[in-house]
Amino acid sequence: MQAFLDQLWIARWPLWDGLLLTAGIAAAAIAFGTLLGGIVGVQLAYAPWWLRLPFRLYVDIMRGTPVLVLILAAFYIPAVAGLSLGPTEAGTLALTLFAGAHIGELLRGSLQAIPPGQAEAGRSIGLTFPQLLAYVLLPQAARSALPPWINTGVELIKGSSLLSIIGVGELLLRTQEVIGRTFMTIQFYIFAGIVYLVINIALDQLGKSLERRVGQH
Amino acid sequence: MEYSLHFGAVWASFDRLLSGLAIGLALAVVAVAIGTVLGLLAAFAAVSPYRPLRSLAGLYVALIRNLPLLVLVLLAYFALPQIGIALDKYQSFAGALALYSGAYLTEVFRAGLLSVPKGVIEAARSIGLTRLQTNVSVVAPIMLRNALPSLGNTFIGMFKDSSIAAAIAVPELTFEARKINVDTFRVIETWTVASGLYIAACVVIAALLRGLERRFPKF
Amino acid sequence: MNKPQPLLAIRGLTKQFGAVEVLKGVDLDLDQGDVVSIIGSSGSGKTTLLRCVNLLEEYQGGDIVLDGETIGYRSVNGRRHRLGDRALSRQRAMTGMVFQSFNLFPHLSAAGNVMLGLRKVLKLPKAEARAIAETWLARVGLAARADHYPSQLSGGQQQRVAIARALAMNPKLVLLDEVTSALDPELVQEVLNTVKGIAEDGATLLIVTHEMRFARDVSSRVVFMEQGRIHEEGPAAEIFGNPKSARLAEFLRNTRH
Numbered sequence: 001m002q003a004f005l006d007q008l009w010i011a012r013w014p015l016w017d018g019l020l021l022t023a024g025i026a027a028a029a030i031a032f033g034t035l036l037g038g039i040v041g042v043q044l045a046y047a048p049w050w051l052r053l054p055f056r057l058y059v060d061i062m063r064g065t066p067v068l069v070l071i072l073a074a075f076y077i078p079a080v081a082g083l084s085l086g087p088t089e090a091g092t093l094a095l096t097l098f099a100g101a102h103i104g105e106l107l108r109g110s111l112q113a114i115p116p117g118q119a120e121a122g123r124s125i126g127l128t129f130p131q132l133l134a135y136v137l138l139p140q141a142a143r144s145a146l147p148p149w150i151n152t153g154v155e156l157i158k159g160s161s162l163l164s165i166i167g168v169g170e171l172l173l174r175t176q177e178v179i180g181r182t183f184m185t186i187q188f189y190i191f192a193g194i195v196y197l198v199i200n201i202a203l204d205q206l207g208k209s210l211e212r213r214v215g216q217h
Numbered sequence: 218m219e220y221s222l223h224f225g226a227v228w229a230s231f232d233r234l235l236s237g238l239a240i241g242l243a244l245a246v247v248a249v250a251i252g253t254v255l256g257l258l259a260a261f262a263a264v265s266p267y268r269p270l271r272s273l274a275g276l277y278v279a280l281i282r283n284l285p286l287l288v289l290v291l292l293a294y295f296a297l298p299q300i301g302i303a304l305d306k307y308q309s310f311a312g313a314l315a316l317y318s319g320a321y322l323t324e325v326f327r328a329g330l331l332s333v334p335k336g337v338i339e340a341a342r343s344i345g346l347t348r349l350q351t352n353v354s355v356v357a358p359i360m361l362r363n364a365l366p367s368l369g370n371t372f373i374g375m376f377k378d379s380s381i382a383a384a385i386a387v388p389e390l391t392f393e394a395r396k397i398n399v400d401t402f403r404v405i406e407t408w409t410v411a412s413g414l415y416i417a418a419c420v421v422i423a424a425l426l427r428g429l430e431r432r433f434p435k436f
Numbered sequence: 437m438n439k440p441q442p443l444l445a446i447r448g449l450t451k452q453f454g455a456v457e458v459l460k461g462v463d464l465d466l467d468q469g470d471v472v473s474i475i476g477s478s479g480s481g482k483t484t485l486l487r488c489v490n491l492l493e494e495y496q497g498g499d500i501v502l503d504g505e506t507i508g509y510r511s512v513n514g515r516r517h518r519l520g521d522r523a524l525s526r527q528r529a530m531t532g533m534v535f536q537s538f539n540l541f542p543h544l545s546a547a548g549n550v551m552l553g554l555r556k557v558l559k560l561p562k563a564e565a566r567a568i569a570e571t572w573l574a575r576v577g578l579a580a581r582a583d584h585y586p587s588q589l590s591g592g593q594q595q596r597v598a599i600a601r602a603l604a605m606n607p608k609l610v611l612l613d614e615v616t617s618a619l620d621p622e623l624v625q626e627v628l629n630t631v632k633g634i635a636e637d638g639a640t641l642l643i644v645t646h647e648m649r650f651a652r653d654v655s656s657r658v659v660f661m662e663q664g665r666i667h668e669e670g671p672a673a674e675i676f677g678n679p680k681s682a683r684l685a686e687f688l689r690n691t692r693h
Contacts, residue, residue, distance in 0.1 A: 064416035066380035069391055072398075073408035080220050080404045154283065161285035165384055172287065179295075186296040193288050200283035340539035340598075343490050344553035344605055345529025348521050354556060358543045436542030436587060 004187045011178040018174030019195060025092050025163065025170060026156040033099025033152070040100060041107025041141075042133065055104070062101030067159050070094040075166045091163035095156055102155075106148045110141035143214050150207030154200045161196070171195060226401040227410050233397070237390035238414055241379035244307070244389065248314035248379075249322075249372050255315065256322025261352070263327045274323060281320035286381055289313040294385045310382045318375045325371055329364035330356065362433055369426035373419050380415075390414060441504060443468045443640055444489070444609055449498035451484060458484050459495065460664040466609065466642060471635045473643045473651035473672075476661035477687060482644045485661070486611045489642065490533045491524050502530055503608055529557050532602030536614040538594040540586040546573060546597045547582040550604045558605065572600035576630050592623030596630050603634060610634070612643045616650075628654075648691055652676050660684045 008015075043055045062070070074094035078085040085093065114137060122132040164173035175192040179185050227234075263274035281289070293309035304312060333356050341351040361368075383392035394411035398404055442465040451459040458481045466472055474482040487493040489500055491508050500507050507527040509516045519527070541549050550569035554560045560568070573582050576596040586594055595615055602610055612631065616624045628650050635641055635654050645651050651658055651672065658675040660668045668675065668684050679685040 061412065061416065064377075064419045065412040066377040066391065066415060068380045068383065069394070069408065069412055069415065072391065072395055073412065076398055076404045077408060080402075158283075158285040161287045162381070164287070172285070172291075176291075186292070186299050189288060189292045189296050193284050193292070196285055196288065197280065197283045201279065204283070334539070336535055336537050336539035337541060339492055340533070340535060340541070340601075341552070342525070343492065343528055343531075343533040343535075344601065345525045345557040346553065347525045350525075350556050354552060355541055355543075359541075362543060434585075434587070 004184055007178070007182045007184060007188075008191065011174075011182075014169075014174045014177065015171070018169060018171040021088070021169060022157065022160050022171040023199070025088070025095065025160045025168070026153065028092050029095035029099050029156050029160075030153050032096040033103055033156075034149070036096065036100030037103025037107055038138075040104025041111060044104060044108040045111040046129075059101040059105050062098055063105065067094070067098055068162050068165065070098055071162055071166060087163070087166045087168045091160070091166060091168050095159055095163075098159065099152055099156055102152050103145075103149065106145050106152075107141060110145040111137060113144065114140050146211055146214060147207060150203060150210070153203050153207075157196065157200055157203070220405070222406060223403060224406045224410070226403045227397060227406045230393070230397045230401075231410075233388075233393045234390060234411065234414060237388060237393035238418060240387065241376060241382070241389040241391075242418065244311050244314060244379045244382060244387070245372060245376040247311045249318050249375050251311075251315035252318030252322050252375070253368075255319030256326050257357075259319065259323040260326030260330055263323060264330050278320045278323050281317055286313065286317050286378055287384060289317055290381060290385060306382070306385045306387050310379075310385060310387055314375060314378065317378070318371060321371050321374070322368070325364050325367040326360065328367070329360035332363045333359045359436060362436060365426070365430055365433070369423070369429075372426075373422055376418065376422065377415065440467075442466060443470075443503055444642070445499075445501040446485075446489070447499045447501070449485070449488060449495055449500065451481075451488060451493065451495040451497075458664055459488070461498070462661075462664075462666055464659065464666065464669075466640060469638050469640055470657060471641045471643070471655050472657045472659060473645055473655040474659045474661055475645065475648065475651055475675075475687075476667075480661040481664040482661045483613055486533070486613050486642065486644050489609075490531050490611055491528050492533075494518060502527070525557070529553070529605060530608050532605055532607035532610040534595070534598050534602050534610065534612045534615050536617050538586075538591070538598045538618070540594050540597055540601075542586050545583045545585055546578060546589065546600075549586070549597055550601045553601070553605050568604050569600070572604045573597070575603075575633075576600045577626075590623060591619045592626045595619065595627045599627075599630055599634070603639065609640045609642060612641060612645070614644055614646060616645070616647060646691070648676070648688070660687065662687075 040055050040059060044052060044059070047055070071091055071094040074085070074090040074097075075087060078090060118136055118140065119132060122136040127135065160170055161172040163170050164176065167173065171192055175188050179188045182188070259274040259277055262270040263278075265271060290310055290313045293304065293313040294306060297304060297309065337355060337359070338351060341355040342348075346354065379389055380391035382389050383395065386392065390411060394407050398407040401407070444464070444466040446462055446464040449459050449462040450457070462481075462485055464472075464485075474485065476482050484493060488495045488508075489502075495508070499509075505527070507530075508524070509518055511517075518524075541552065544552060547566060547569045550572055551562075551565040554565035554568055555562065570579065570582055573579055576599055578593060578596055578600070581589060581593060581597075586597070589597065599615075615631065616627050619627065624647070628647065631641070631643070631650075632654050641654075643651070643655070655672045657669065658672045659666055660675065662683055668679065668681050675684070676688065679688060
């Protein structure tokens, strides 16, 4: 145990950097993914079928493809298309596209679950469609989409570990590097596992307390 | 820059992609089969009147669902030998995925158990079935039928997650695709075909499941 | 002359849900072949009483003696202990219960519903269980529906299957809990006729009902419950024709149309 703690102390800064990168990647993916998902969800719920089609296609492709395949595709494809994306950018792009599809789909579900009387009531007082969306529909949908949205955050933290496979120096890759030097395989994998657990459970609790607060209306 | 699509090199290795797909499916089947047993046990524990059992089931779900699957896989493959448990890459991946799917299936079955009407359970008790007989003959069949759609979605999710076996060099679809990508530099073609295969498999599985659901009408 | 011991003897039964006293000391006897209806406003405790007899509810005081056997609890050094799962199951099988909401097993056919107890509790071979199930389904007029699933049956038919399910176990006593309350009006009569038929066959019935005319026609005795106690009891003609207490008279005035 003492030997492990010594090694942990030696490796504290690389691991800390890895943790920050994990958190940063997940935060960027949830932020951009939510923007993207907001557009996608509204289109899926309200657009005419010809406009809905490309969004539906995007969502189904993202949801039918493993995240790791998205990550590898985002890592290899930009180079041949003449774009230079580093592994971190490519991985974050893949996670963002994944999150956008998931959030879009769950927002669509929430929007379509709102009783039609709400939209009718909004229109009857003369709201335009963007006003209706902003003041009536999205606030209600956001409330019911909150728990799965938090869950998407947990999935992104977990998914970011896959970026280690394309060489992004996030928590898991840093852990593997420490293991390569110290051969303390069990100890450091369990340590990394505990760090993921703590982040995700904290996120989960944050979600629950948010839920309680919004639920009080 | 010039890039024109040539699928020929990818088609030449198509059989490798297909065998990779089969390995992924097999891993998912084995893992979900074991995970179903784990999930059933944990779900009954989660709704049992005994607090220690409930806590144990809750701990299992919270622990596994909040860990990245890749960490579980690396633990099973690289760390277990350190304490004398040496599994090959297939066994360690299937084991990790089974443990992982079991946590998701616990939630699926728990919801299924709560969906069994209380009155139907009372009717079974009232004709003299013991608690165990009630669970086996009445609760389990109703719950399994109600859980079938979520069970199917979990299976599809686990099949997609079988791609992570590539990280420990299991020659499944993603691993083969990456190799073809590196060997041929047909980057766009390779990933389009790989992604297409995953999606096609998901669509076929989903259609089979819908057929199964139709054969057992919802109660 | 010694009166033979009653088939069912309820003695000083008390039950609380938390702080609420639902049964405040109920005494009731049923002899073999009796058909007793319990009437009373909702919340009077009549359904709870029935559920206690079927051991679906725990109760805090008093005894229920069925055919000479005290059921549900045993006393050790003056302390009451709820019996174990196995003993409770055996005792529950001695009474049949028909529920307000049918509670058929949705994954089993009509015959399968009737057969489950025969197979698992009475351990009968499959062919014999099937034969008994068919006999009872024919008795309730559903011979042709033996292989239909509950979702393919009307409410009235479902309730008749539930009656067959309870009676096929050959219980000493059948408990019927508002068996027509969940039915559309046009389906009520077929179920009441079925119950009348089994009463005429000599089954011992304890019935909770809101159907006053039915209670009057079918019962040898009627019990009026009020606030967790038996307020008045007597032959059907007496209870309906000549109520003694003002409370019963008022209840009958409010329910009779």
